Amino acid sequence: MPTLAINNFNIFCATLGGFITLFGLVSYLFKEKYYLSEALISLIAGLIFSPHATNWIRPQEYALNDIEILDTITLYFTRLVLGVQLVLAGVQLPSKYLKKEWKSLSFLIGPGMTTMWIVTSLLVFALVPHISFLHALAVGACVTPTDPVLSNSIVKGKFADKNIPKELQKIIIAESGTNDGLGYPFLFLPLYLIQHIGHQGQGSDNSTRVAMGLWFGEMWAYTILLSIVYGAAVGWVAKKLLHWAEERKYVDRESFLVFAITLALFIVGTVGMIGSDDVLACFIAGNTFTWDDWFRLETMDDSFQPTIDMLLNVSVFIWFGAVAPWWLFAHSPVIPIWRLIVLGILVLLLRRLPIIFALHKKIHQIEEARQAVFVGFFGPIGVSAIFYLYVSHEFLNGITVDGEIREDAAYLKEVMEVVIWFLVICSVIVHGLCIPMAKLGFFIPRTLTTALDSLGRTGSDSSDDPQPAFQQAQAGESETTDAEDRLRRRPGWSRTGGDSLPTRVFRIGRSLMRSGTSSADANRAPGQAPLPVSSVPTIIDSGDGDGEGDASAKVDGKSDGSEVSTGGGGAAPSAPALGEDVISGRTIRFHDEQQQQRTEEAKVGQKV
Template sequence: MPTLDISNFNIVCATLGGFVTMFGLVSFLCKEKFYLSEALISTVAGVVFGPNAANWIRPQQYALGSEETLNTINLYFTRLVLGVQLVIAGVQLPSRYLRTEWKPLALLLGPGMTGMWMVTSLLVWAMVPNLTFLHALAVGACVTPTDPILSNSIVKGKFADKNIPKELAKLVIAESGANDGLGYPFLFLPLYLIKYIGDHGAGESGGAAKAMGMWFGETWGYTIIMSIAYGTAVGWIAKELLHWAEERRYVDRESFLVFAITLALFIVGTDGMLGSDDVLACFVAGNAFTWDDWFRLETMDDSLQPTIDMLLNVSVFIWFGAVCPWYAFAHNSVIPIYRLIPLGILVLLLRRLPIIISMHKQIHQIEQLRQALFVGFFGPIGVSAVFYLYISIEFLEKITVDGVQREDAAHLQEVMYVVIWFLVICSIVVHGLSIPLGKIGILIPRTLSNAVSSDRNSDEPAPFHIRSFTEQSLPGILRNRHSNISNPGNVTPHSAATGSTGTNLLPRPLYRIGGSVIRKKSGCQQQQPQKQQETDSDRDAVGTLEQGIAPGNRSLQTPSPAPGMMQPMARPGGAPADDDSSFSGSNPAAVLSPRHTEGQELVLGPRTITFADGSTARGDETVAERSRDE
């Protein structure tokens, strides 16, 4: 008998595959029409599929009920996603970007990050009860870096194409990539101090001197500087090897396109084994890999990297929705919910915005105050904050006294767990809904204004339809076009150019010369006296059909200039045309056949040439040939 195998693996594959498939069907509608980010949609899906609702995604079961194992899964998952994302971010930047734009990046990564760190720490210190400022510095350091995944979703798409300059978008990507790896010094300065001087240094010896020595030596020397050197070396060697293989045609297209992704996996693994900052190394390697812009230009139109990027984004935010401690937000022993919500609002408003506004004049990519407001507000908190959270938890769990975690370290761990997860969720929701809500805020006043205007003007005459130019000037041609096609011999000269008033209504002339269309600058229609109609109609000649011109259409005659020079056009009947109706080209003064096209524009195709002496020639005979014959 066949049996059902409802295992966790099968459930996860079905859930993830089903969601990505269904989301793919409406992805353009959600992202380009409603401006909803895939991070927000995926997080909501994670909540629905997670243990708080459908329970199809079961993080605790995957970790075998161990909180420590679950923390390790979260740490490694975020490391993997950040590593791939930062290599892609580095590859997206133009040639030598870190060298050419080092001044604005230095402002954002130096004073900018320091200011964000201090403001966030002060807000946490003020809102969380019984928390020392040193502990608040550790919390603030985790949310100081801007998230490259959420930033990337903001600077791409239809909204970004219309509202964000390209140079500003590149700066946002570069900042979010670099400050992720540079979050280590901000985090480990308070962590080392907590370890060696917190709780009077219980369980540890060395004091503040050892803490500062560890910070300068291990954090700056080994973690930061070594990761920069390692990423630069690996990226440069990878670029040269790929050049060498491509010149000899050793690499196929598929391997070429996926090269940056595999490079990210290699750096995450090797730099992780060295115990250095693999996140920063990935970003530096990605930029060094495309230092000459060759790989970026070769893969610019390829969709493999964005596809992998999308799959990783969807997966990690579904996981966040499932693993997030929703219950702990309202039920914890460190901060009540009525303090937690204002803390989230204040951090999103004050963490970055005042700092960017204060120094935006020194950043040449930020040209207007409106752009400064945008860059200051959209500094999202996301995957990088969760990554630093679990780096901190791993560090704090090792601060023990007699084999038991020290009390101050345990308290800080709980504060960080609740506050940082809440700030991440706030950023995903607020930054994910800011653009669509802003669009609604613009559209609703316009709709209400239009409705009020309609009510006020209800007693005024109703608007009337104004016929298009072609309907006014050539009613016969438009009305009889299809009948002329079916009856080629049924040609009525006056119906094509005579209006209901009995006067000739000639359209504004349009001339096709090669690939150009030239319109007469003067009025849209010209009138002739009724007594000239018969004379004009006698002078009209029926042009033969061009390819694609409906049979039976009446050609309009325009006289030719004297040989060797261009003359002003003459109206039918001999009336001189305005000077601005003349034109130059290889086929002047052609008899032009009107053709109605989409949008009711009159396109006139040349057929024959009528010269001043009354003789005619084929449309492809040039003026120079005619002059030579004479």
């Protein structure tokens, strides 16, 4: 007899798969129209599915109600996501990018990252009660690296393509990949000092020399330098092997595309076994793997890697929404909620923006002050901060006295749990909403101004302006543009003469832009027959620049892409209609492909 199997595995699969499926149906709308990041949407979904709401995702039950097992699961999940993301980030960069742009990166990683660490630590020290500056340095180190996952919202997509120069996108990717791996020295300097200086001389050898020896020897030599050498060697060998296999036709297309993903898994596993820095090794390996630009160019137009990237992003932030200590934010015994809010605001404003603005003239990719403000503000805190949080927990659990975690280490764990999680959530929300809010702040005043101007002109005395020329330019329109208002004030403007030159120019121009009619038709007298098609200039409606527009591009006054007479005795080649599939073997048309086809149709129309 069939029985219901409502267990955790089935519930988790149904919840995760159902959300990603439904989100995929409206993903273009949310990401490219409303500019909402998938990280923010996934975090909210994780909160809804968590035990705090619907209880569909139950992280503590998966970890057998053991908090240390849950921390380990989160640590390994973030390691996996960062490893794959950083290999893909390295692959995205052009040939020899780290070598060519070492100067800009050195400013961002050297004084830039150090200042971010010190400023954040000072803010934590000032606002968190009963914490030493050494402990504040450990908290600040966790949120110092910029997150490569959240950085995707400003280096990918329509907003980035339209507003962020390509060179600026590349330096953001390179910085987020490099400073993620270099977070270890900033974190373990205070951790080693906490371990060996001790709490009032208890459970330690009170030796600063031992702590510094470990930091230089174990951290820099074994963890950082070894990971760089290992990542470069593995990336170079992988590149040579793939070249060899591809030249001999030994590798199929699917294996070729998945090569970078499997390389990331290999590095995460092997570097993890030797106890080095797998995050930095993955980024170095990815950049070395595409040192000659061959693999990057071969996979540039393929969607497999971005698809894996999206699945990991959505999954990890759903998990974050489910495991985040939401209840602690308002009821933490170590820091009140108002201090957390003030800390979150100050960290987002002061952690990165001042130092990037001060250094921007030395970084050639940042060409002006406005770009410096943008890059300084967009230094998101995300997956890497949670990764370093649980690396710190693992280390602090080993600082014990009589089999118990030392008192200062236990208190530091509580502080880090609340503060770092809160800063991550603040960053996801603020950086996820700032682009759509900026768009609203730009369009709402303009819309209100236009509406108020239109109402003012509509309610004015008609005898004062008997026949406004611009209200007659197109039937059913009563509004005027700012350009028209400026033209009204110019010498020679006729308030009553509908046939003055300015009136005719704006009437024809606006008619061309808004309705797609020809200049000859817009200017002809009433009752006059339209000119033949051969005399009508080519007009192409390419949409509004946001991927929107009419259902089909208008070529030479026609919208179906059929052949028209050019007046030259021959037939012009027809442009494909929007609904036609111009890509061999494809039946699904996406928005970016439609926009590309409109551009191609425009070129055909210009030739006609």
